Amino acid sequence: MRWTVLDSPIGEFSVATDDARVCGAHFGRVAAAAEAPGDELSGRAVAELRAYFAGELTEFTVPVTVRRGSEFERAVWREMTRIPYGETMTYGAVAKAVGDQGAARAVGVACNRNPIPVIVPCHRIVGAGAKLVGFGGGLPRKVTLLELEARVALQRAWS
Numbered sequence: 001m002r003w004t005v006l007d008s009p010i011g012e013f014s015v016a017t018d019d020a021r022v023c024g025a026h027f028g029r030v031a032a033a034a035e036a037p038g039d040e041l042s043g044r045a046v047a048e049l050r051a052y053f054a055g056e057l058t059e060f061t062v063p064v065t066v067r068r069g070s071e072f073e074r075a076v077w078r079e080m081t082r083i084p085y086g087e088t089m090t091y092g093a094v095a096k097a098v099g100d101q102g103a104a105r106a107v108g109v110a111c112n113r114n115p116i117p118v119i120v121p122c123h124r125i126v127g128a129g130a131k132l133v134g135f136g137g138g139l140p141r142k143v144t145l146l147e148l149e150a151r152v153a154l155q156r157a158w159s
Contacts (some may be wrong), residue, residue, distance in 0.1 A: 086153025
């Protein structure tokens with residue numbers, strides 16, 4: 001696994017790749033992270049993340065693999081990728097979508113364990129009534145990501 005760090009509007013952000021896929025992401029610097037991408041996939045992942053943070057990319061195309069997680073967590077992470085850019089979904093709605101209507105809290109735990117934040121957009125999941133609750137990267141980062149997506153989505157809809 002190779003970690004690469006980039007500067008972003010939410011601070012340093014590290015992304016991990018293996019031989020073929022993005023396999024991790026982390027808010028902040030991972031000790032093993034390099035300053036510059038060392039292979040084609042790392043470079044592509046960093047380029048897509050930079051484009052995302054610049055408001056130029058609304059859908060990631062880098063291949064992703066998740067190496068851990070329970071069946072439920074993987075179902076939640078798959079559901080996250082289905083939430084459209086610039087939109088949100090509640091923990092309860094995600095629980096219902098993955099087949100366990102009473103598992104809103106478990107969805108929150110799965111969000112916290114998301115191994116590839118931003119690319120797998122756990123920031124798009126909010127509490128009931130669109131309340132901003134919990135985020136592994138901290139609520140200020142979640143707000144920044146949601147504001148970025150809302151602004152870009154509105155600009156695209158009105159242009």
